Amino acid sequence: MKGWIQELPRQEFAFQGRGPGFSLLLKRNCSISPAGLMWAYGAIAAVTLGVAAAFAVLGAWMVLPFAGIEVVALGIAFAMNGRHAADYERIQLAGGRLLVEVCESDSVRRHEFNPARASVMVAGAGHGMRIMLESPGRSLEIGRHLHERARLELAGELNRRLRN
Amino acid sequence: MSAVLDDHGHDHGHDDHHHGYSGIMRWITTTNHKDIGTLYLWFSFTMFMVGGVMALVIRAELFTPGLQIVNPDFFNQMTTMHGLIMVFGAIMPAFVGFANWLIPMQIGAPDMAFARMNNWSFWLLPFAGALLIISFFMPGGAPGVGWTMYAPLTVQMGIGMDFTIFAIHILGMSSIMGSINIVTTVLNMRAPGMTLMKMPLFCWTWLITAYLLIASMPVLAGAVTMTLTDRHFGTSFFNAAGGGDPVLYQHIFWFFGHPEVYIIILPAFGVISQIIPAFSRKPLFGYASMVYATASIAILSFIVWAHHMYTVGMPVTGQLFFMYATTLIAVPTAAKMFNWLATMWRGSLTFETPMLFALGFLFLFAIGGFSGLVLALAAVDIQLQDTYYVVAHFHYVMVAGALFTAFAGIYFWLPKWTGRMYNETLGKVHFWLSMIFFNMIFFVQHFLGLAGMPRRIPDYPLQFETWNKISSIGAFGFGLSQLLFLYIVVKAITSGEKAADKQWEGADSLEWTHLPSPAPYHSFETPPVVK
Numbered sequence: 001m002k003g004w005i006q007e008l009p010r011q012e013f014a015f016q017g018r019g020p021g022f023s024l025l026l027k028r029n030c031s032i033s034p035a036g037l038m039w040a041y042g043a044i045a046a047v048t049l050g051v052a053a054a055f056a057v058l059g060a061w062m063v064l065p066f067a068g069i070e071v072v073a074l075g076i077a078f079a080m081n082g083r084h085a086a087d088y089e090r091i092q093l094a095g096g097r098l099l100v101e102v103c104e105s106d107s108v109r110r111h112e113f114n115p116a117r118a119s120v121m122v123a124g125a126g127h128g129m130r131i132m133l134e135s136p137g138r139s140l141e142i143g144r145h146l147h148e149r150a151r152l153e154l155a156g157e158l159n160r161r162l163r164n
Numbered sequence: 165m166s167a168v169l170d171d172h173g174h175d176h177g178h179d180d181h182h183h184g185y186s187g188i189m190r191w192i193t194t195t196n197h198k199d200i201g202t203l204y205l206w207f208s209f210t211m212f213m214v215g216g217v218m219a220l221v222i223r224a225e226l227f228t229p230g231l232q233i234v235n236p237d238f239f240n241q242m243t244t245m246h247g248l249i250m251v252f253g254a255i256m257p258a259f260v261g262f263a264n265w266l267i268p269m270q271i272g273a274p275d276m277a278f279a280r281m282n283n284w285s286f287w288l289l290p291f292a293g294a295l296l297i298i299s300f301f302m303p304g305g306a307p308g309v310g311w312t313m314y315a316p317l318t319v320q321m322g323i324g325m326d327f328t329i330f331a332i333h334i335l336g337m338s339s340i341m342g343s344i345n346i347v348t349t350v351l352n353m354r355a356p357g358m359t360l361m362k363m364p365l366f367c368w369t370w371l372i373t374a375y376l377l378i379a380s381m382p383v384l385a386g387a388v389t390m391t392l393t394d395r396h397f398g399t400s401f402f403n404a405a406g407g408g409d410p411v412l413y414q415h416i417f418w419f420f421g422h423p424e425v426y427i428i429i430l431p432a433f434g435v436i437s438q439i440i441p442a443f444s445r446k447p448l449f450g451y452a453s454m455v456y457a458t459a460s461i462a463i464l465s466f467i468v469w470a471h472h473m474y475t476v477g478m479p480v481t482g483q484l485f486f487m488y489a490t491t492l493i494a495v496p497t498a499a500k501m502f503n504w505l506a507t508m509w510r511g512s513l514t515f516e517t518p519m520l521f522a523l524g525f526l527f528l529f530a531i532g533g534f535s536g537l538v539l540a541l542a543a544v545d546i547q548l549q550d551t552y553y554v555v556a557h558f559h560y561v562m563v564a565g566a567l568f569t570a571f572a573g574i575y576f577w578l579p580k581w582t583g584r585m586y587n588e589t590l591g592k593v594h595f596w597l598s599m600i601f602f603n604m605i606f607f608v609q610h611f612l613g614l615a616g617m618p619r620r621i622p623d624y625p626l627q628f629e630t631w632n633k634i635s636s637i638g639a640f641g642f643g644l645s646q647l648l649f650l651y652i653v654v655k656a657i658t659s660g661e662k663a664a665d666k667q668w669e670g671a672d673s674l675e676w677t678h679l680p681s682p683a684p685y686h687s688f689e690t691p692p693v694v695k
């Protein structure tokens with residue numbers, strides 16, 4: 001298993017694009033596809049409920065309620081985890097417009113800012129610190145999928161790029 | 165000088181842990197996977213001591229023929245609680261402790277998927293443990309039914325039985341929550357690039373074990389609940405007096421019970437698969453075949469249960485089926501053995517304590533596997549069923565298999581967990597004492613079983629005296645040797661030498677290659693990229 005592991009990249013966000021414009025995609029780290037998760041769930045649910053049903057046929061029906069509760073609990077856990085699996089934030093600067101696209105559960109919202117008047121502010125410190133994209137009269141939290149340290153880096157980098 | 169530095173390190177670590185609480189409240193409220201892993205391991209060790217004392221009561225009584233120390237009823241309570249406490253209180257929590265500590269670090273995740281639920285899964289355990297122990301103080305004492313809790317005896321027991329049933333429910337809940345957490349974490353929280361087939365084998369064995377737990381725990385919960393309703397609510401699932409079927413209970417119990425033995429041993433296989441390559445300084449031989457072998461064992465474990473029931477009466481075709489199915493399990497198990505040996509082949513081996521315990525495991529687990537094959541043969545098992553031969557068999561797989569592996573794992577990861585090294589000489593002494601005394605206790609039990617000594621009896625004919633004496637002396641030696649283990653661990657934690665970040669040259673999973681020793685309280689909040 002040697003040789004698989006590369007050095008850690010210092011940044012966990014990478015700006016795409018050259019010149020004045022850029023595009024940045026921030027998402028949660030999620031290592032299984034929704035379909036994969038469904039398979040993993042379907043297989044175990046089928047086995048567990050199948051076994052319980054077989055026992056019920058033999059007269060030992062009390063396995064069934066436990067199996068049911070458990071399969072539901074696993075389903076809730078997977079759903080809670082999966083609901084936000086596809087969440088992302090996309091921050092784009094193109095054609096003189098700053099676009100922020102926020103995808104959460106199943107809604108996608110788009111926000112447009114004037115790059116000349118937008119800047120990134122840091123709210124709070126340490127644990128629970130947040131960064132906000134602000135322009136007069138508006139503010140939007142960004143970088144929610146990043147760890148605090150990376151949020152700070154992102155705030156700095158974005159501000160630098162917005163100034164240019 | 166070093167003391168000053170250490171103090172500083174400690175202070176810093178302490179600040180890091182605070183999050184509002186300190187002292188005992190920190191441990192009660194913690195949702196950190198490392199804290200919870202530590203709690204599991206200490207709980208497991210405590211239960212190991214409690215169950216161990218019960219074993220010593222059993223062995224003291226069996227030192228000579230006749231009834232000396234305890235009455236037969238109490239003797240039965242001891243065997244029952246010894247079994248339940250060791251299986252559910254000591255071995256299973258030990259490996260869940262390993263899972264908590266290691267899985268997030270090995271897959272590059274910051275914590276378990278459901279950190280708060282993780283806290284609950286642990287804190288259920290002390291309640292279950294307490295219920296088991298309180299049952300001794302109930303009228304009629306703890307149940308004396310054997311850890312298998314066969315009906316109809318369970319229907320006739322005192323109120324202690326109900327305590328035990330509730331304890332099993334709680335333990336089951338804890339296991340299920342733990343499994344849900346592990347499955348979600350392994351599937352969903354792997355670092356970018358950490359594909360399933362790149363995971364350290366320990367994570368694979370736990371993923372499969374968690375599946376086994378999810379599939380088999382409702383069966384156990386159902387079995388004990390039906391026992392409960394037979395006792396108090398007038399049902400007759402198993403109560404023959406009301407038209408129930410006691411043999412049905414055995415089918416249900418072993419349908420859970422055989423997967424359960426693999427729930428115990430698969431994570432141990434995972435630990436061994438980390439340790440042997442590290443001390444052979446070679447990658448694990450046949451990684452993919454290890455994964456497939458683990459999965460095949462898990463699947464087969466659901467179709468062999470009636471090898472525990474050859475003597476209750478079943479058609480010959482049934483006996484044949486379960487006999488062939490059981491012997492089939494030896495194939496993937498042997499593939500694993502082969503892979504471990506091939507990993508060591510031409511490796512540059514060194515024999516530090518973790519490796520010694522891993523080799524002890526290989527040697528002794530092979531013996532346990534072979535005695536299992538012997539028992540799998542229906543014609544032979546009809547002679548040996550419920551004799552000391554069975555007791556010898558399952559202690560070879562559970563003590564030399566699972567417990568030795570837990571020791572190996574603790575010595576292996578202690579430097580990573582605590583940042584300090586244990587005393588290598590004392591570790592080796594612990595290994596050799598355990599090895600010698602273990603065989604002294606259990607090897608001779610094969611002879612007793614072959615000669616016809618039944619298990620679960622407080623008294624025996626004179627002919628069995630010699631081997632029983634040897635076995636009992638071994639038991640006290642083994643028990644005392646484990647105090648040495650406690651000393652070694654406490655000594656390492658309080659004043660061990662500073663451990664290197666990569667204490668073992670050949671170790672190559674993320675916790676060794678990417679994290680300092682001790683591993684920081686928060687690790688991999690930014691996932692590493694695995695190529």
Ligand code: HEM
Nearest residue numbers: 425428429471472533536537539540549550554558561562
């Ligand atoms: C090669 C693999 C194995 C085979 C072929 C095998 C076979 C058997 C058989 C046939 C019995 C029933 C004996 C009887 O009651 O007459 C038995 C009992 C038992 N085995 Fe195994 N076994 C294997 C591995 C394991 C493992 C890995 C464990 C646990 C870690 C285990 C734990 C037990 C226990 C606890 C019992 C006794 C249950 C009781 O009656 O209280 N076995 N085994």
Ligand SMILES: [Cu+2]
Nearest residue numbers: 422469471472
């Ligand atoms: Cu079995």
